[in-house]
Amino acid sequence: MSKSFYPKLALSNINKNKKVYYPYILTCIFTVMMFYMMSAIRNNSNLDKIHGAENLKMLLGIALFVAAIFSIIFLFYTNSFLMKRRKKEIGLYNILGMEKRHIGKVISYETIIIAVVSLTTGIALGILFSKLMFLFLLKLISFNVVLGFDVPIPSVISTLILFCSIFIVTLVYNLTKIHLTKPIELLHGGEIGEKEPKTKILLTIFGLACIGGGYGFALTVESPISAMSMFFFAVILVVAGTYALFTSGSIAVLKILRKNKKFYYKTKHFTSVSGMLYRMKQNAVGLANICILSTMVLIMFSTTLALYAGMEDSIKTEYPNDIRISTAPGIDDKTEEINKAINDKLKQNGIDIENYTAFHSITLSCEHIDGKFKFLDQDANLFGVNSIDKVKICTIMPLDEFNKINSTNYTLNSDEVILYSKKKPDAFGEFIIGNGNENKTFKVKEKLNKVSDVQHSNYENMLDCYTIIVNNMDTLKSIYSLVPSDEQKYNDMDYSVQFDTKCDREACIALSNSIFENVNIDGTTVEARNIYEARDDFYGMYGGFLFIGLFLSILFLMATVLIIYYKQISEGYEDKTRFEIMQKVGMSHSEVKKTIRSQVVMVFFLPLIVTGIHIAVSFRIIQKMLLLLGLANAGLFILCTIGSMLAFCLVYGAVFIITTKSYYKIVSSAEKN
Structure with a gap:
């Protein structure tokens, strides 16, 4: 040979x-x-x-x-x-x-x-x-x-x-x-695989339980941190449930329809239900794969697109001004030295500034138990608390600086506070904070619905955060003194300075770098950041997310298209024989073709319908996770999700039309015989 x-x-x-x-x-x-x-x-x-x-x-x-x-x-x-x-x-x-x-x-x-x-x-x-x-x-x-x-x-x-x-x-x-x-x-x-499939009741129950569990996690999650920890477990449950229900649940539903004599014994329903019943055993895994891949495509693309589109909002939330200087002057206040050093740098560089704000604050991680805010030890990791919902972030600042920033004229006694919380502004009548052994109790005089952007906490999207306004610096220091001495280095008193510059990108970056490198005060750490380099970081991270989201979405979309194509080809060869048999028993060409088309359409779009349900249910848990990445604009995420779904439906429909032509070319050969 x-x-x-x-x-x-x-x-x-x-x-x-x-x-x-x-x-x-x-x-x-x-x-x-x-x-x-x-x-x-x-x-x-x-x-x-x-x-x-x-x-x-x-x-x-x-x-x-x-x-x-x-x-x-x-x-x-x-x-x-x-x-x-x-x-x-x-x-x-x-x-x-x-x-x-x-x-x-x-x-x-x-x-x-x-x-x-x-x-x-x-x-x-x-x-x-x-x-x-x-x-x-x-x-x-x-x-x-x-x-x-x-x-x-x-x-x-x-x-x-x-x-x-x-x-x-x-x-x-x-x-x-x-x-x-x-x-x-x-x-x-x-x-x-031509034998009639058996109903697998236990597998159906297992599938329903998995889907119910995954959906339950997605719909009931409250904390973004909890959402992150639950998400992958919920995904595993939904994936397992999807495969189980496509494999067994669909067969169970079709058999129930077959038992309904009024529905089943009609020409169109009889042939459709029978054909789908035999087809489902062979194609259940393929349909489940299409559903899971479609869901992955939509989630990856919509989330990365929303992050990228909402990036400027995230930057403005994090950096409301051109330059942000964070210092830790400690209990021995060195504010005057810090201000002088910053002003000297501004004069040396000949830069005029505007929208200047400066304020002292302490940001404390607390566990909220029985109405009291107890300081968390550094060793008590946020994820290690019995319930993440008990963890609160308290940012405390003096009244005079708050009034100056917000252009208000509130007054407070030494036993009174003003309370702001983005999530629960009406939660408390009293504010009690301390180390567990010694506490300070304040009456909540005002509950605010809005404060200046400069006072927002970095944790605001992840946890319940409170801005607490006390009457003066002495009260602020008295609260700080309750923090155990070995914990004060982790919960230091901060002094923040923010302002806009009347200069270009290069001069602004040079100024912030000069402050960071040259402002040295004994016992004080100084960190200077500018919005331009921060924007570079954001674009690098979120642009990378979008690029990878597009890359993987294209890969998974290609897989979806190929599975659909092979499913259509496979069904075409199988239906070719059925086509011939149905014509021999008396059905017309038009009736057979209409029946097969109805059957194909129902099976073809079933994964798309389930995908839509998965996306709708997962919206809440994904939106919570996006908060961890700085995207708080739920409306933008809704638009990106709907837009992605509509675009995917158009692609899916185009794939259906193209692959169906190949299907009919195979089946139509039976009409000529």
Whole structure:
């Protein structure tokens, strides 16, 4: 036998099965290209020039790991589908005289051809488009374009190692399956699963319990920190429940419909329910995969888009002025020295300022028990408290500075306070704070609904935060004196100065750096930050989030499209036989076609409906998690979620139309017979 026989036969088989092989090859090429591009961007030498490069590299590393795991699982999954479609053909080869070792050689050459085409084309396209993707990333993070083009060799090597390993593992799996399977089983392999599926009551109950548990966590979570800890557990429950309900719950519902004689014994319902009942056993996992992947696409894209779109709001909340100077003068107030040092720097640089604010404060982590605020020890981690809802952040400041900042004229006695809380302004009539052994009690004179932005706590989006206004600095110091001496270094008295400058970006950055580096006062720490470098950090982080969200969304969307396509092709070959049988028993062409179309539409859009439910239920817990990243604009997140859902529905509908054409081309051949 000629040495070229097996390669030629392998190439001929790929061409003859182009409806299933060409999409698979395109998917392999695209997956290789995407993985290489992400790796090339992470290994790009120009990345080190970007502000916040370490954080960006960390995010890209996470995305690269996810892409690698996705590639392994997804390519192995699609390979399994291909082998199922090829079993009859392989069995026929075996019956016609080809030994299994000969069939193994053909399969090996097919794998080699696909691997060579996928790797060479994928890496070539990756090299071609990686610069474009890098420029897109720079645009997202608002960084000036870096010229130059390089091909990171480590990225090429890691891509080759990963995908060669995947192709080798799939080849070994295929050869093992062929070796262990009898020829007659191969010949009828494509028909496995035609028996009526059994109702699995326990699996249905398990699925409902998982979905109920996951939804319960998502709908009842209160704290953003609790949301973060519960989210992944809720995701596991919902994923498990989705697979269980698609596998067993759908069959149970269809059997209930079949028992309803008035509904079932109608032409359209009879054929639809029967067809879906048999189809659900074979396609339940595929439908569940479509549902889960669609949910992942929408969540990743909508959240990263919302974070990026709301970035300026987050920056303004964190930095209401151009420069923010935080100092810790301690109980021995060195405010005058700090002010003099800052003013000296302003004069040296010849910079005029406006919107100047300055205030003293103490920010204390407290546990709220029986109406009292007890200081938390440094060792008592926030996550270690019995209930995270008991943890409160109290920022205490003197009245004269508060009135100056807010342009108010409140008055207070030594036993009175003014209370502000974004979440619960009417929670208390008294304010009691202390170390547990010794407390101070104040009457709440006023409960405010709004205060100046400069007084907002960094923890405000995560925990219940309170701004407490006391009558003067002496009262503030008396509260501070209750903090145990070994804890005062962790709960220091702060003096914050904020102002806007009448200068450009470079001068503002130079001023803040000069203050940070040169304002040195014994026993006092000084930290100066400016809005321009903070914006760079935000763009680097949130731009990186959006880039990775887009990257992974495209990967998962590609997987969704391919699963839908293969499902349509598979159903087309199965319905071709049913089409012929229904015509022989007296149904017209139009009735059969209408029935099959109705059946396909119902099954096709079922995952989309479940995806919509998952997204709606998960909105609350995701919105809570976004608070941890500084996005408090729920309206923006709603718009991004709705917009993402509408765009995805358009893509999903387009995929339905395109793949349905392939389905009808297969089925329509039965009409001609």
